[in-house]
Amino acid sequence: MELQSAIYNEWRHVFKLDPEREISDERLDAICMSGTDAIIVGGSSGVTFDNTVDLMSRIRRYEVPCALEVSNEEAAVPGFDHYFIPLVLNTDKAEWLAGRQIQALRKFGAFIPWENTSAEGYLILNEEAQAAKLTGARAALDSETVAAHIYMADRLMHLPVIYMEYSGKFGDMELVKRALRLVTGARLFYGGGIDDAAKARQAAAAAHTVIVGNVIYDDLEAALSTVEAVLAVELPK
Numbered sequence: 001m002e003l004q005s006a007i008y009n010e011w012r013h014v015f016k017l018d019p020e021r022e023i024s025d026e027r028l029d030a031i032c033m034s035g036t037d038a039i040i041v042g043g044s045s046g047v048t049f050d051n052t053v054d055l056m057s058r059i060r061r062y063e064v065p066c067a068l069e070v071s072n073e074e075a076a077v078p079g080f081d082h083y084f085i086p087l088v089l090n091t092d093k094a095e096w097l098a099g100r101q102i103q104a105l106r107k108f109g110a111f112i113p114w115e116n117t118s119a120e121g122y123l124i125l126n127e128e129a130q131a132a133k134l135t136g137a138r139a140a141l142d143s144e145t146v147a148a149h150i151y152m153a154d155r156l157m158h159l160p161v162i163y164m165e166y167s168g169k170f171g172d173m174e175l176v177k178r179a180l181r182l183v184t185g186a187r188l189f190y191g192g193g194i195d196d197a198a199k200a201r202q203a204a205a206a207a208h209t210v211i212v213g214n215v216i217y218d219d220l221e222a223a224l225s226t227v228e229a230v231l232a233v234e235l236p237k
């Protein structure tokens with residue numbers, strides 16, 4: 001049902017907006033009109049029903065597709081084009097793999113638009129990231145262990161999306177390229193530390209989908225420069 005037809009399979013460049021952070025109408029206009037393929041709304045902390053509804057309704061003035069990455073059950077807001085449910089693969093704390101998600105499914109299971117909802121297998125690879133600290137992720141993984149996680153997520157679990165997450169730090173592109181060579185069905189998302197066009201190009205050569213977050217709030221012009229940079233690079237494999 002999902003894999004080939006899911007909207008995110010067309011996405012090369014995505015901006016991630018955090019409901020916890022302020023963004024002016026002018027900046028939001030620039031992001032939504034930038035030519036990016038989509039916007040993901042998500043954050044690892046401080047995401048509430050109210051700040052998510054508020055951001056969604058502002059983005060909805062534009063045509064750009066908009067997905068919600070649901071990071072807690074209070075922030076499950078109807079009206080998005082797509083929903084991503086993160087499962088952290090490299091943690092020993094089962095609550096972040098299939099604990100909190102199960103609790104949320106007990107509540108929302110019957111109301112979930114399943115055709116527009118996908119699991120995201122997260123590999124959190126920056127020890128300093130807020131998401132790593134929150135979930136107790138074992139972020140310092142060698143190449144063989146990353147490969148083993150990719151086999152598990154792609155070949156055993158058949159997850160539709162694998163997200164190599166370096167939030168706040170530019171990652172090891174050789175590791176990402178190796179993961180790309182290993183995936184057979186999953187879409188490989190990369191995010192973390194992209195703050196200029198050169199890094200965006202490197203990431204676009206290493207992953208199917210490139211996600212740009214924090215630089216939106218730090219340097220809007222640099223953020224906007226990543227769109228053309230990514231879209232100019234041919235899709236790997």
Ligand SMILES: CC(C)=CCC/C(C)=C/CC/C(C)=C/CC/C(C)=C/CC/C(C)=C/CC/C(C)=C/CC/C(C)=C/COP(=O)(O)OP(=O)(O)O
Pocket residue numbers: 018042043044045069070071072073076077078079083085086087088096097100101102104105108111112113117122129130131134135165167168213214
């Ligand atoms: C009709 C209706 C209500 C529709 C919606 C239905 C729907 C789809 C419901 C979803 C139900 C469900 C199963 C919800 C799951 C909720 C849940 C508890 C998920 C757990 C997610 C998880 C593992 C969170 C841990 C943190 C994490 C991996 C977050 C992902 C996002 C991320 C890493 C953002 C980056 O964070 P940021 O704050 O920007 O970090 P920096 O500080 O480093 O920048």
Ligand SMILES: O=P(O)(O)OC[C@@H](O)CO
Pocket residue numbers: 016165166167168169190191192193194211212213214215
């Ligand atoms: O904020 P940055 O470091 O760009 O990372 C983007 C995204 O992967 C965060 O979940």
Ligand SMILES: [Mg+2]
Pocket residue numbers: 018167213214
């Ligand atoms: Mg962030």
